[in-house]
Every structure is written in C-alpha cells, then in structure tokens.
Amino acid sequence: MSASYPATTSYEHIRLDDKGVPYVAGTTMKVIELVIAQKAYGWSPEELHFQHPYLTMSQIHSALAYYWEHKETLDADIERRLNYAEQSRQTAGSSPLATRLRDQGLLE
Secondary structure, eight states: OOOOOOSOOOOTTEEEOTTOOEEETTSSOBHHHHHHHHHHHTOOHHHHHHHOTTSOHHHHHHHHHHHHHTHHHHHHHHHHHHHHHHHHHHHHOOOHHHHHHHHTTSOO
C-alpha cells in the first residue's frame, strides 16, 4: 500500500519519483527520511546540514517546507513505517547476539 502523494511539486529542490515519493533533488535522500531524522533527534536545519553536508541549506529548508505543506500524508507514512518496524521486530524475536548477552547478564 503506497501513500498518496501529489503528482507534481512547485518546490525547486524537491522531485517526485515515478511513484510520487518526494526526494531532495539531485540526491537519493527522501524527504521523509530527513523529517524522521529531525523528529527523532530534534535537529535544527543547521544540524541536519552538519549531519548531511551534501545537502545545501536551501535543499533542507525546501524539504522541511514540503513536509509542512504535506504534513498529513507524510505523517501517515511515518506512522505506517513505525508500525511495520515494530511488527517486524516482534515477529523476528530476539537476535542470537541479544540472547547471548542476556545469558551473560550484560543485557536486560
């Protein structure tokens, strides 16, 4: 099930792939990945630039502006991704490394 994104964008630094997924133009960085990093770590645009020096400040601000313009759709996609990750984690169970660490009393 893919998210429903608009077919075009008026943001200079944002391009949509053939499925309508927004990317930072000239990169492989999805807008949603940049937004998730900002939300997860509380990063400012300047910190995003420090962490992703291949992105210009204009690209970062454009991606964030695109997010705010399409917040409902992108937030739904983020929620879907989080649910999938949690379901996968629960299905996978404990890793062999985690089991060994628990057996050694090094992990709760």
